[in-house]
Amino acid sequence: MPLSVSLSIEGDTTVIELEGELDAKTAPDFHQTIEKAAGHGTSTVEIRMAGVGYMASAGLRSLVFAQQKVGEHVTIKVVGAIEPVARTIRTAGLDRSVVLSDD
Amino acid sequence: MDEAVKTARMSAELHVPATLGALGDIAALVLRLAGSAGLGKGASYRIRLAVDELATNIVMHGYRGGDGRITVRGRSGPGRVQISIEDRAPAFDPVQGRLPPEPHTAPERRRIGGLGIHLALTSVDEFDYVRRDGRNISTLTVMAEGTDPCPPRP
Numbered sequence: 001m002p003l004s005v006s007l008s009i010e011g012d013t014t015v016i017e018l019e020g021e022l023d024a025k026t027a028p029d030f031h032q033t034i035e036k037a038a039g040h041g042t043s044t045v046e047i048r049m050a051g052v053g054y055m056a057s058a059g060l061r062s063l064v065f066a067q068q069k070v071g072e073h074v075t076i077k078v079v080g081a082i083e084p085v086a087r088t089i090r091t092a093g094l095d096r097s098v099v100l101s102d103d
Numbered sequence: 104m105d106e107a108v109k110t111a112r113m114s115a116e117l118h119v120p121a122t123l124g125a126l127g128d129i130a131a132l133v134l135r136l137a138g139s140a141g142l143g144k145g146a147s148y149r150i151r152l153a154v155d156e157l158a159t160n161i162v163m164h165g166y167r168g169g170d171g172r173i174t175v176r177g178r179s180g181p182g183r184v185q186i187s188i189e190d191r192a193p194a195f196d197p198v199q200g201r202l203p204p205e206p207h208t209a210p211e212r213r214r215i216g217g218l219g220i221h222l223a224l225t226s227v228d229e230f231d232y233v234r235r236d237g238r239n240i241s242t243l244t245v246m247a248e249g250t251d252p253c254p255p256r257p
Contacts, residue, residue, distance in 0.1 A: 024159045025123040054148070056155050057219035084148045091225060092218055 002026060003052075005033045013044040019051030022059040030062045038069040045070055050080030059085075060092045067097055077101055110141035114178040121162045121171035121190065129158050129175055133186060140179035142247050149226040150184050150245035156219035157188050157197060157241055165192030165239070182247035187240055194234045197224060197241060 003026035004019045014037045022030060037045050045066065049055075067076055076098040078089065089095055117132050119125035133154050137147035154175070161173055174189040201224055202217025224230055229244035 023126060023155060024163070025126055054151070056152060056159065057222050058159070060218060084145065084152075088152070088222060091222060 003029055005029050007033050007036055009040060009042065010046075012042050013046050014040045014042045015046045015048060017048040017051070021054040022052055022062070023054065023056040024058040027058040027062050030059075031065060034062065034066045034069055037066075042074070044075045044077060046077045046079055048079045049085060050082070052081065052085055055081075055085045055088055057088075057092075060088065060094060063089070063094055063098055075099060079103060110179075110181040111139045112178070112180050113139040115176070117175040119173050119175070121166045121173050121192075123159070123162055125162075125173065126155060126158060129173070130155060132175060132177060133184075136177045136179040136184045136186070137245075140184045140247070141182060142184060142245065146245050146248050150186065150243065153223040153226040153243050153245070154186050154188065156223040157243075160195075160197075160219055161188070161190045161192060161239075165190050165195060183244065185242065185244045187242040189238050189240050191238055195239055196232045196234070198230070198232060 002020050003022055006017045008015045008017075016030075016033055016037055018030065020026065047063075047066070052059075063076070063078070070076065078098050079101050080103065081089065081100065086100055089098070089100060113136060115132055115136060117128060119128055130151055133151050134147060137150055142150070158173060158175075161171070162168075165171065171190060171192060175186060176189075177184065177186040179185075197220045200217060201220045203221055223243070226245075227243045228246050231242040233240050
């Protein structure tokens, strides 16, 4: 299943909305959007993942890439991830660097 | 509400080129087997994730982007799916190649390779690897939740 990625700015937050499946095949699309988001200089990058039904470790790499791209002074929020996706993020210990939020 | 889940024994075999483009076909097969076994959403997700991670690893690191084939064999019974993945890449035992996460390392210095294998191994109820006749053969089993103790936690 493909991944659709959209990017918008809401105040001081860059919003990336993902829908579909995030795996080794689709992660490059997400990476391109992260590059764009990093250029916006907002204080928060919010990644809305409620529409992501499946995420493999390639998605974890994307989140690490995102944190590296925006710098440690920018907060990365992952919003609305379904439980198996949130579990994958916790398993990798990435919930210590990105903020996992239900809404 | 008592909803009986219809289950059926099923076996299937798939031969695909070792490319990222084949991951969708592999996932479709795994999910079909999970459905026929009557696995719930959580267990279906776990077996899909585990097979996907091992297959991705074969494509990216086993054959290193070169030509190769992957064979996936699966069978399902009530509440149980077993999948084997075979390749002819250099010998690689996932248990030896597993790299646990480093949650205390800063993201910019974090090693992310190997996490896929860790995810795969912590998603299944049983795992077995053999090297036989020049082939890597990994066999993964997932059972319906509630029929066996929870899978090992990382």
